[in-house]
Amino acid sequence: MDKFDTLTGIAAPMPLINIDTDMIIPKQFLKTIKRSGLGVNLFDEMRYDDDGNEIPGFVLNQDAYRKAEILVAGDNFGCGSSREHAPWAIKDFGIRCVIAPSFADIFFNNCFKNGILPIALPQAQVDVLMKDAEKGANARMTIDLDNQTITTSEGEVFAFEVDPFKKHCLMNGLDDIGLTMEKAEAIATFETAAQQSRPWV
Amino acid sequence: MSPKTLYDKIWDAHVAHAADDGTCLLYIDRHLVHEVTSPQAFEGLRMSGRPVRAPEKTIAVPDHNVPTTLDRAKGIDNEESRIQVEALDKNAKDFGIHYYPVSDVRQGIVHIVGPEQGWTLPGMTVVCGDSHTATHGAFGALAHGIGTSEVEHVLATQTLIQKKSKNMKVEITGKLRPGVTAKDITLSVIGETGTAGGTGYVIEYCGEAIRDLSMEGRMTVCNMAIEGGARAGLIAPDEKTFEYCMGRPHAPKGAQWEAALAWWKTLYSDDDAHWDKVITLKGEDIAPVVTWGTSPEDVLPITAKVPSASDFTGGKSGAAQRALDYMGLTPGMALTDVEIDTVFIGSCTNGRIEDLRAAAEILKGKKVKDGLRAMIVPGSGLVRAQAEEEGLADIFKDAGFEWRLAGCSMCLAMNPDQLAPGERCAATSNRNFEGRQGRGGRTHLMSPAMAAAAALTGKLTDVRDLM
Numbered sequence: 001m002d003k004f005d006t007l008t009g010i011a012a013p014m015p016l017i018n019i020d021t022d023m024i025i026p027k028q029f030l031k032t033i034k035r036s037g038l039g040v041n042l043f044d045e046m047r048y049d050d051d052g053n054e055i056p057g058f059v060l061n062q063d064a065y066r067k068a069e070i071l072v073a074g075d076n077f078g079c080g081s082s083r084e085h086a087p088w089a090i091k092d093f094g095i096r097c098v099i100a101p102s103f104a105d106i107f108f109n110n111c112f113k114n115g116i117l118p119i120a121l122p123q124a125q126v127d128v129l130m131k132d133a134e135k136g137a138n139a140r141m142t143i144d145l146d147n148q149t150i151t152t153s154e155g156e157v158f159a160f161e162v163d164p165f166k167k168h169c170l171m172n173g174l175d176d177i178g179l180t181m182e183k184a185e186a187i188a189t190f191e192t193a194a195q196q197s198r199p200w201v
Numbered sequence: 202m203s204p205k206t207l208y209d210k211i212w213d214a215h216v217a218h219a220a221d222d223g224t225c226l227l228y229i230d231r232h233l234v235h236e237v238t239s240p241q242a243f244e245g246l247r248m249s250g251r252p253v254r255a256p257e258k259t260i261a262v263p264d265h266n267v268p269t270t271l272d273r274a275k276g277i278d279n280e281e282s283r284i285q286v287e288a289l290d291k292n293a294k295d296f297g298i299h300y301y302p303v304s305d306v307r308q309g310i311v312h313i314v315g316p317e318q319g320w321t322l323p324g325m326t327v328v329c330g331d332s333h334t335a336t337h338g339a340f341g342a343l344a345h346g347i348g349t350s351e352v353e354h355v356l357a358t359q360t361l362i363q364k365k366s367k368n369m370k371v372e373i374t375g376k377l378r379p380g381v382t383a384k385d386i387t388l389s390v391i392g393e394t395g396t397a398g399g400t401g402y403v404i405e406y407c408g409e410a411i412r413d414l415s416m417e418g419r420m421t422v423c424n425m426a427i428e429g430g431a432r433a434g435l436i437a438p439d440e441k442t443f444e445y446c447m448g449r450p451h452a453p454k455g456a457q458w459e460a461a462l463a464w465w466k467t468l469y470s471d472d473d474a475h476w477d478k479v480i481t482l483k484g485e486d487i488a489p490v491v492t493w494g495t496s497p498e499d500v501l502p503i504t505a506k507v508p509s510a511s512d513f514t515g516g517k518s519g520a521a522q523r524a525l526d527y528m529g530l531t532p533g534m535a536l537t538d539v540e541i542d543t544v545f546i547g548s549c550t551n552g553r554i555e556d557l558r559a560a561a562e563i564l565k566g567k568k569v570k571d572g573l574r575a576m577i578v579p580g581s582g583l584v585r586a587q588a589e590e591e592g593l594a595d596i597f598k599d600a601g602f603e604w605r606l607a608g609c610s611m612c613l614a615m616n617p618d619q620l621a622p623g624e625r626c627a628a629t630s631n632r633n634f635e636g637r638q639g640r641g642g643r644t645h646l647m648s649p650a651m652a653a654a655a656a657l658t659g660k661l662t663d664v665r666d667l668m
Contacts, residue, residue: 164222201230
């Protein structure tokens with residue numbers, strides 16, 4: 001997994017609540033058996049018309065935001081399906097950090113497995129960051145995971161919370177499966193005991 | 202011993218390792234797999250040379266992409282869909298996991314097949330790369346959706362890295378009124394909490410109205426826990442649960458059944474257990490409901506009028522306006538004046554035998570409104586067979602419904618069952634998101650009885666007027 005340390009980049013504003021996984025990556029793109037190549041279809045139905053032409057009003061179609069690496073969005077981002085294609089598409093587009101007042105659980109979790117940092121902040125702080133993002137390509141935000149801070153283009157600093165274990169994995173690009181394999185003995189012990197206590201499983 | 206919730210008890214019975222910071226390895230008893238969210242996970246195993254740790258606890262079935270037309274034995278036209286299903290065929294064989302291929306009569310939607318075959322049992326941990334895994338919580342199993350990286354993690358280690366969620370109690374007191382169903386309960390709860398209200402929680406549904414529900418109804422309620430933001434919904438097992446499980450192909454038998462039953466009977470929340478949040482609805486206050494917007498929280502009694510954006514505050518006001526525009530609705534119009542083009546009865550929310558019985562009761566001896574497209578997609582081949590045996594299929598066909606083979610179908614429109622832009626559908630599925638049933642398609646969620654009523658009139662309809 002790609003490491004996440006600090007990131008300075010353009011933030012795209014999406015002031016919409018309940019951005020669901022069907023919006024992030026519609027189902028016709030779930031037929032792939034690969035993880036890569038989904039960025040071009042990120043937010044497909046908001047981004048392209050029926051003929052596949054770009055819809056100029058959509059934020060990621062505006063020149064200032066084509067290279068956005070951060071997304072600032074409304075409440076309950078990533079609600080809906082468990083499809084990991086959503087973070088795969090976000091990552092493939094080039095976005096490494098999503099900031100919103102809240103996230104749906106499964107999406108939130110899926111982000112960390114893919115080197116994406118989701119940050120939940122109070123609405124008032126997201127409002128400030130949204131305004132900053134609306135300034136366009138000249139206004140770059142900096143995310144510092146080690147120090148858990150976001151710095152706006154104006155130099156205003158916000159602290160954020162992150163689960164220490166998830167932070168550790170993200171900063172070091174650690175593979176969950178490898179980490180769990182180190183605890184194989186504990187799993188085997190549990191399995192043996194469970195076979196005794198719940199043999200029907 | 203301190204009092205525990207049902208969630209606490211199942212959690213405690215499955216912690217294989219706990220780190221100091223509360224990060225746990227939760228042992229997984231059943232891993233359900235379908236073709237859309239698994240190919241990358243199996244590929245990951247191949248690349249790292251890892252086997253499936255517990256193939257005997259891993260069950261796969263293709264459901265999302267499969268055609269539901271009667272000629273599906275000829276194969277899948279769409280190349281990508283076909284490749285995905287073929288990949289599951291191969292992965293199931295290569296890794297030695299239980300498999301119900303498209304040609305098997307037991308094939309169906311993974312969340313219907315699991316309980317039907319007795320894979321899902323009380324007190325288990327159940328995961329699947331699908332958010333509607335919450336369905337299995339109806340058995341008092343801790344069941345939730347996971348992403349593909351976690352699918353690979355479970356395949357490789359039979360565990361999941363988890364931190365414990367908070368406990369929420371949702372109590373539905375008293376009795377439901379006629380015409381009100383499990384679907385109306387679960388939608389009404391989401392209307393109350395909002396789609397983010399359950400984020401970070403595991404919900405336990407309880408109360409007389411929940412106890413009164415059949416296992417099918419309980420699965421409908423738990424299925425949509427995720428739509429309220431909760432990863433899992435639970436209902437404590439009782440005699441109905443045990444009766445449903447008994448004799449199923451993979452349920453324990455003989456002495457093992459007795460041992461299992463003894464443990465299952467301890468699976469309930471203690472009287473003085475701690476709840477982080479409690480919500481109570483009165484059963485008699487719940488009406489038949491429909492959704493008007495593009496989020497499952499946009500729910501109203503069928504007797505209500507379409508709201509306006511100014512009825513909401515904050516971010517919801519803008520979202521409501523966007524939803525009204527997308528849905529092509531005018532504030533103030535009666536919901537019962539909204540005309541529909543399509544009716545879809547099926548999905549892991551409402552594709553079980555009881556759902557089909559409820560629809561048949563409304564449709565018996567009647568005809569679908571002229572020009573309307575109506576389809577019933579049973580949740581599994583066995584549900585389909587049972588409906589045929591009970592004479593329900595004839596009622597549907599006589600009424601003018603298409604009678605399909607089992608699959609996810611128009612719930613998420615990955616197969617050819619889709620809405621055209623602007624088409625409006627009365628659907629028994631679980632999500633009314635923009636584009637969910639086809640680009641530009643408009644979805645109104647409701648119960649099977651309400652969808653059947655809409656099929657007869659061509660409009661959103663109060664089923665109580667037809668009873």
